[in-house]
Amino acid sequence: MTRHATWVLVCVFVGAGIPLPAPPALFALPALFALPALPALSALPALPALSALPALSSQQSPSGRLFPPQDLSLLEAPDRDEWQKPDLIMDELQIADGSRVADLGAGGGWFTIRLARRVGPNGLVYAQDIQPLMIEAMSRRVEREGLRNVVPVLGTATDPKLPQTGELDAVLIVGAFHEMDDPARPEIILTLLDSVARALKPQGRLGIVDFTPGGGGPGPAADERVDPETVTKAAARAGFRLQKRETIPPFIFLLVFGKSGAPPTAR
Numbered sequence: 001m002t003r004h005a006t007w008v009l010v011c012v013f014v015g016a017g018i019p020l021p022a023p024p025a026l027f028a029l030p031a032l033f034a035l036p037a038l039p040a041l042s043a044l045p046a047l048p049a050l051s052a053l054p055a056l057s058s059q060q061s062p063s064g065r066l067f068p069p070q071d072l073s074l075l076e077a078p079d080r081d082e083w084q085k086p087d088l089i090m091d092e093l094q095i096a097d098g099s100r101v102a103d104l105g106a107g108g109g110w111f112t113i114r115l116a117r118r119v120g121p122n123g124l125v126y127a128q129d130i131q132p133l134m135i136e137a138m139s140r141r142v143e144r145e146g147l148r149n150v151v152p153v154l155g156t157a158t159d160p161k162l163p164q165t166g167e168l169d170a171v172l173i174v175g176a177f178h179e180m181d182d183p184a185r186p187e188i189i190l191t192l193l194d195s196v197a198r199a200l201k202p203q204g205r206l207g208i209v210d211f212t213p214g215g216g217g218p219g220p221a222a223d224e225r226v227d228p229e230t231v232t233k234a235a236a237r238a239g240f241r242l243q244k245r246e247t248i249p250p251f252i253f254l255l256v257f258g259k260s261g262a263p264p265t266a267r
């Protein structure tokens with residue numbers, strides 16, 4: 001039957017009052033598959049209590065600010081020798097041929113190799129860091145330089161892993177004190193510096209070099225820089241006495257400490 005004929009029949013049926021036959025029923029839809037019931041809240045595993053969470057890794061900085069190893073190239077500025085003045089710093093710490101010293105927070109080893117050259121084959125440099133990637137980078141650098149008087153040391157935030165036999169002439173911390181110190185947890189830097197004191201000879205020296213407070217020049221952001229007075233107070237709590245404070249223009253300062261009982265030097 002054509003579409004036109006169908007339409008005519010519909011009109012006739014409707015006009016005559018004859019009811020149209022019901023259309024065939026649509027095919028039945030299948031029932032939706034049953035969803036599994038969600039577990040009751042009480043059946044979910046409980047979150048661990050804060051006290052049960054793992055402690056911070058010993059490789060983490062107390063301050064939460066560690067220099068990223070992938071940015072080591074930023075520490076290799078061609079003019080760093082000019083403004084850091086490593087020879088002046090080593091002179092102030094009386095580091096000479098045959099000295100046994102430690103470089104804490106050695107990073108990629110920029111200062112380490114200068115210490116190694118100064119102390120010569122009869123001396124020794126412990127190059128310490130708490131980041132394994134820094135130790136790897138520094139070790140590769142030492143190997144490239146052909147140095148045989150550097151001992152890489154992987155320490156922790158509270159233990160530099162230095163020999164505790166009072167054999168070191170000097171310990172140097174360059175640009176890393178703000179990473180080692182957490183003002184909210186003063187016991188961390190105190191424990192670290194206590195270990196440094198035990199590693200030093202009675203006349204040994206601790207040198208702390210960092211960027212002057214405020215902005216400008218290389219170095220960390222202004223709010224991450226440490227004030228010399230803060231360093232001095234922390235060292236004093238560990239039994240160190242300030243022997244010399246020197247500004248090294250244009251960007252850094254040097255603090256030289258001796259162990260308590262060591263004779264003072266001119267400032």
